[in-house]
Every structure is written in structure tokens, then in C-alpha cells.
Amino acid sequence: MADTVQFSLTGIGSLVAKLEAVSYDVKRKGGRAALRKAAQVVADKAKEGAQKLDDASTGRSIAKNIALRWNGRLFKASGDLGFRVGVLHGAKIAKKGNPDEGAAGPTPHWRFFEFGTAKMAANPFMRKALADNISLATDTFITEYEKAIDRAIRRAAKAGK
Numbered sequence: 001m002a003d004t005v006q007f008s009l010t011g012i013g014s015l016v017a018k019l020e021a022v023s024y025d026v027k028r029k030g031g032r033a034a035l036r037k038a039a040q041v042v043a044d045k046a047k048e049g050a051q052k053l054d055d056a057s058t059g060r061s062i063a064k065n066i067a068l069r070w071n072g073r074l075f076k077a078s079g080d081l082g083f084r085v086g087v088l089h090g091a092k093i094a095k096k097g098n099p100d101e102g103a104a105g106p107t108p109h110w111r112f113f114e115f116g117t118a119k120m121a122a123n124p125f126m127r128k129a130l131a132d133n134i135s136l137a138t139d140t141f142i143t144e145y146e147k148a149i150d151r152a153i154r155r156a157a158k159a160g161k
Helices: 013-019 024-053 072-078 110-115 126-132 134-159
Strands: 066-070 083-087
Touching: 013 134, 024 066, 024 083, 024 110, 024 126, 024 134, 083 126, 126 134
Parallel strands: none
Antiparallel strands: 066 083
């Protein structure tokens, strides 16, 4: 049921050349910051899509529950950098009475919009946020990563290394 999104990077020769000039720690630190900014682009677009689906008559907001989190499990397991963009509270359903906990209260119904049900067609906003903005996120990553590496090269030259 999971959809996959594939893409390839072209025109990053200058970035790869610069990567060879800096240490592993600088690559990781700069890469994490650049990846966060790229993931923030996707999170912002997901919030825009969720705002269109939110019901103003209720206090709960799917858009306010969209979060960007560091993927520590991926990093510990493989050393790869990663961020997750998702909706907070998971599939948490209130026990009885379904009390309204305000704008940041649980919104398990986001799954119905994203994946659809037997009686309702899917109206995805999370997958669309990534698919429609993959080039913008990639460009943001490349731009921010090059800036971070340029700063690291300048600092190293200044320090005389």
C-alpha cells in the first residue's frame, strides 16, 4: 500500500568536489542542517495542504500536529542522516466522549484523508507535499549544504589547517 517516490540528483559536481575537501564531522554537521531545511520545505507544504482539510468548527487542527523530527534510529543503525515529517499523536483514539483537547489535540482522522476508506476516496496531503516539492527540497538541500561546506572551508583556511 505504500507509495514510493524516486528521484535522482543531477548537476551536483561542485558539491561533490567540495565534500572531498572537508572532514567527516563537518560533512555530517552541515548535512544535518541542510537536510533539516529541506525537510522543513516539505513540512510547510504539508501544513498548507492540511489547513485546506481542517474543519474550522472543531478545535483540532491536523496542520498544527505536523512535525519534523530527527530520525535517530536511522542514524544509529546506518550512520545515514534523516528527518521524518509526520503527524503527531499517531492513531491515538480518545477512550470515551472524545474530548476536544484544542488545536494540538490528537487528530487520528488525518489517515482517512491521506489514505481514504472504503466509503471515502483518498485526498492525500502528505504524499502530495513531498511529490510536488521534491525538486524544491533537493535544491534547498544542495544550496544549504554548499553554504555549510564553504563556511567550513573558510574556517579551516582561517585556522591554518
